[in-house]
Amino acid sequence: MQAQQEHAFEFTGNGRDYFKIWIVNLLLSILTLGIYSAWAKVRRLQYFYRNTRLAGAVFEYHGTPIAILKGRLIAFVLLVAYTVAGNLNLLLAILAFVLLAAVMPWLIVRSLRFKLYNSSYRGLRFGFAGSDGAAYAVFLLLPVLSVLTLYLLAPFAHYKIKQYQHYNSRFGDTFFRFDATAGNFYGIYLKALGLLLLAGVFFGISAALHMSVLMVVLPLVYLYIVGFLAVRLPNLIWSKTGLGEHDLYSRMEVGKYLWIAFTNLLGIVFTLGLYIPFAQIRMAHYKFSCMGLLAQGDLAGFVAGQVQADSATGEETAEMFDLDISL
Amino acid sequence: MVAALYFDGMTSGAQVVTLTLDGEWLQMRGEVLAHEWPWHEIKVSERLGDTPRRINLPDGGHCEVADHDALDALLKQGGYRSNWLDGIQHSMRWALLSAILIVLVFAVAYRYLLPWGAEVVAHSIPPNMLQKMGASSLQTPDKLMLEPSKLAPQRQQALRAAYAKLAALPDAQLDYRIEFRSAPQIGPNAFALPDGNIVILDELVASTQNDDEIIAVLAHERGHVEQRHALRMVLQSSAVGLAMTWYMGDVSSLLATVPAILVQASYSRDMEREADEYAARTLTMNGMSPCLLRGILLKLDAAHAKRQAEAVNNKEGSVMDYLASHPATQERSDLLCPAH
Numbered sequence: 001m002q003a004q005q006e007h008a009f010e011f012t013g014n015g016r017d018y019f020k021i022w023i024v025n026l027l028l029s030i031l032t033l034g035i036y037s038a039w040a041k042v043r044r045l046q047y048f049y050r051n052t053r054l055a056g057a058v059f060e061y062h063g064t065p066i067a068i069l070k071g072r073l074i075a076f077v078l079l080v081a082y083t084v085a086g087n088l089n090l091l092l093a094i095l096a097f098v099l100l101a102a103v104m105p106w107l108i109v110r111s112l113r114f115k116l117y118n119s120s121y122r123g124l125r126f127g128f129a130g131s132d133g134a135a136y137a138v139f140l141l142l143p144v145l146s147v148l149t150l151y152l153l154a155p156f157a158h159y160k161i162k163q164y165q166h167y168n169s170r171f172g173d174t175f176f177r178f179d180a181t182a183g184n185f186y187g188i189y190l191k192a193l194g195l196l197l198l199a200g201v202f203f204g205i206s207a208a209l210h211m212s213v214l215m216v217v218l219p220l221v222y223l224y225i226v227g228f229l230a231v232r233l234p235n236l237i238w239s240k241t242g243l244g245e246h247d248l249y250s251r252m253e254v255g256k257y258l259w260i261a262f263t264n265l266l267g268i269v270f271t272l273g274l275y276i277p278f279a280q281i282r283m284a285h286y287k288f289s290c291m292g293l294l295a296q297g298d299l300a301g302f303v304a305g306q307v308q309a310d311s312a313t314g315e316e317t318a319e320m321f322d323l324d325i326s327l
Numbered sequence: 328m329v330a331a332l333y334f335d336g337m338t339s340g341a342q343v344v345t346l347t348l349d350g351e352w353l354q355m356r357g358e359v360l361a362h363e364w365p366w367h368e369i370k371v372s373e374r375l376g377d378t379p380r381r382i383n384l385p386d387g388g389h390c391e392v393a394d395h396d397a398l399d400a401l402l403k404q405g406g407y408r409s410n411w412l413d414g415i416q417h418s419m420r421w422a423l424l425s426a427i428l429i430v431l432v433f434a435v436a437y438r439y440l441l442p443w444g445a446e447v448v449a450h451s452i453p454p455n456m457l458q459k460m461g462a463s464s465l466q467t468p469d470k471l472m473l474e475p476s477k478l479a480p481q482r483q484q485a486l487r488a489a490y491a492k493l494a495a496l497p498d499a500q501l502d503y504r505i506e507f508r509s510a511p512q513i514g515p516n517a518f519a520l521p522d523g524n525i526v527i528l529d530e531l532v533a534s535t536q537n538d539d540e541i542i543a544v545l546a547h548e549r550g551h552v553e554q555r556h557a558l559r560m561v562l563q564s565s566a567v568g569l570a571m572t573w574y575m576g577d578v579s580s581l582l583a584t585v586p587a588i589l590v591q592a593s594y595s596r597d598m599e600r601e602a603d604e605y606a607a608r609t610l611t612m613n614g615m616s617p618c619l620l621r622g623i624l625l626k627l628d629a630a631h632a633k634r635q636a637e638a639v640n641n642k643e644g645s646v647m648d649y650l651a652s653h654p655a656t657q658e659r660s661d662l663l664c665p666a667h
Contacts, residue, residue: 017376020422024415027425030432043375043416050378057332057341058379058391122341123334123389172339273574274426300340 005295011288013051015278021047022277038068049119052288055299062125063118071111078103105139106132116169124304129175130168138164155185158233166241172302180240188232192225227258238291244302247294252287260286329397331382331390333357346382346390348405355390362386366405371398373410374417437567442595445562449555454500457522457558465506465520476507476529483507486527489538490545494613496605499553505545507532515630519548519557534626543610543619550605556598603663618664 025040042065049059078100085096109132116126138160146153159182166178199221206217231252238250260282267275293299329346333355344357353369355362364385372381380398382390392398402409415421476483490505501523508526510516515531525548532541551557607617 012378013376017417020419021375021416023422023425023429024412027429027432030429046372047375047378050375050381057334060381122339123336124339300338302339304337 003297005297006292007055007295007299008292009288010053011051011281011285012053013047013281013284015281018047018277018281019274035069038065038072041065041068048284051284054121054293055295057122060120061118062120063114067114071114074107101140105135108139109135112165121171122299122302124172124302127170128168129170130164134164134168155189156182158189159185162237166237171243172304174244174302177242177244178240179242180236184236184240185233188229188236191232192229195221195225195228223258223262224254227254227261230261231257234287243293245296246299248291249294250287250291252290256286329392329401330394331355331392333360333390334388336387336389344390346392346401348401353405371402371407374413376417433570441563441566442559442597445559445566446555448562449558452555452558457501457555465524465526468526469508472512473508473510473526476509478507478529478532482532486532486538486541489542492613493542493546493609495549496553496609496612499549501552503549503552514634515627517544517548519551523552525549525552530630531627534630535623537619537622539615540619540623540626542615543606543617544623546606546609547602547620549609550602551598553605554598554601556602559598599659600662603659607663616664621664624659624663 021043025036025043029035029037029040042061042063045061045063049061052059082096082100085092087093109128109130112130113128116128119126138157142153142157142160146157159180162180163178166176169176199218203218203221231254235250235252238248241248264275264279264282268279331344331346333342333344334340342357342360344355344360347354347356348366349363351366352363353366355364362384368385370383372383374380374395377395379391379393380395382392384390486507487505490503495503503523503525506524506526507529509529511530513528513530515528515534517525517527517531519525525545527541527545531544535541603620606620610617610619
């Protein structure tokens, strides 16, 4: 057994540099009525990927603006069709909704493939091998079931989505592992629910005393629970994700995360948005400073997958497009 | 000589190498490897801040270079043309210039492009579609802030009859009905819905003894409807909302809706002026004086000022009053009724 070695992620981006890139690209996006935003997106991702460092090497983003533009065009057409149908009559609206739901899983798979295929580290590309059939179960069937069970199944659905995503991802020809259980997800969601109930009982009592206390504290509790989920879920998901024999981890803290998110929000509001690039850098800094890789031996042993050589010139790239879906 | 990390694209192993340019050939030397490639087949990624730059090699491998100065020297030696954005993206002067230009573009779009676009779209919607859209538009205000009118039915009937006698301008497209409501929190006011319904509040009826003045207000509201002001405001504020959502991105959708609400709060000065002018034409055509509108505007202004003062005294700042007050009443009255 080789010795385990810890590699922390390091994010080296800085607000000043990113601000200059961001604002010039924003101007170009506005002047071209949004078309240039696809180029801006590639730059943004490249800046963030290349500033993300692990064990002495950085990540790289290879997406092409045209593919992103194609994806946006598809999303735009779908949205317009959906809105128009929704305003015309009920039957058409239902039809449009069903149609949209029916193509969504297919689109998500394409988007995941695009995103992973266009990411690389140490010269090896990532990849996604999830099947369309499983995607329909995870992105369509389970969400419907979770609504029908009054969200009792929601944590399970979330678990399955993450499992589908991570289990089917690969680096070179090495697949990721996902070792979380549905119980882990229920644990976190139940804690959040518990916090909410506890707060409810507590404030039920104090509301009888003073109404204005409630008005201040209730939003804070809500914010805390949002922060709790935004920290504990990624911590769970990444800490239960491994690559081959190596393990990943994420150790964010709710208090620190909330502080950054809150001060970022204030900064953005008071600078009318000029703080946005600084805020994004700050948050990325924090997220990556909490993440790392527990490696068994060195990281030189990965090999490019067969697919990498095929699809570099294959037809797959031609029909690829990106959708702005965040999961 | 440039220090770099070489990755062959087949395995994740990194090798420390140095790069030099020898005539038309890029030479790469490492501890155990030596390669050379034709310079014109080399692609170098654009510079982004201080991030390592990437040299893509013809064999599918690449080099990561962190030493920017050395790489720049190498590129210069090889006559490599960099992206035109390269300088712009890394200069503070361009960043500031961009910021100013963005504000300018937004300001021009907001002041000129947006109202123009909204007007074109609003006028392209046929009247019968407007009426369909407006069929339920009174339901929300009814639920949120309006109460049933307390005016006697005879009084309502009398006002309706007086209003029915008001002949419409020849280019009028919609049928008009008036509805009576009460809203003590809003104060004396009247407003027009996109479908031609005009809502008049008891507080406005009570604010004047002269029914002709009420008719003048209704003519003004009719101007708002004929010129599709409500629809234009809705279009404008949704466009602003969309732009804000896009700009603020993932920050908060709540933040994005705030400016939209502010835009929607009151008609623009231009729209008030247009409606005034429409009312003046209607009144003149019906043999009434445009000065009637001036009279009631001044009364409403006084009433709102009084309410605001009261609200301040009672320390219950009424946002509604502030947002609803029409701007520059004096200026408008002078336009309407210059003889005074």
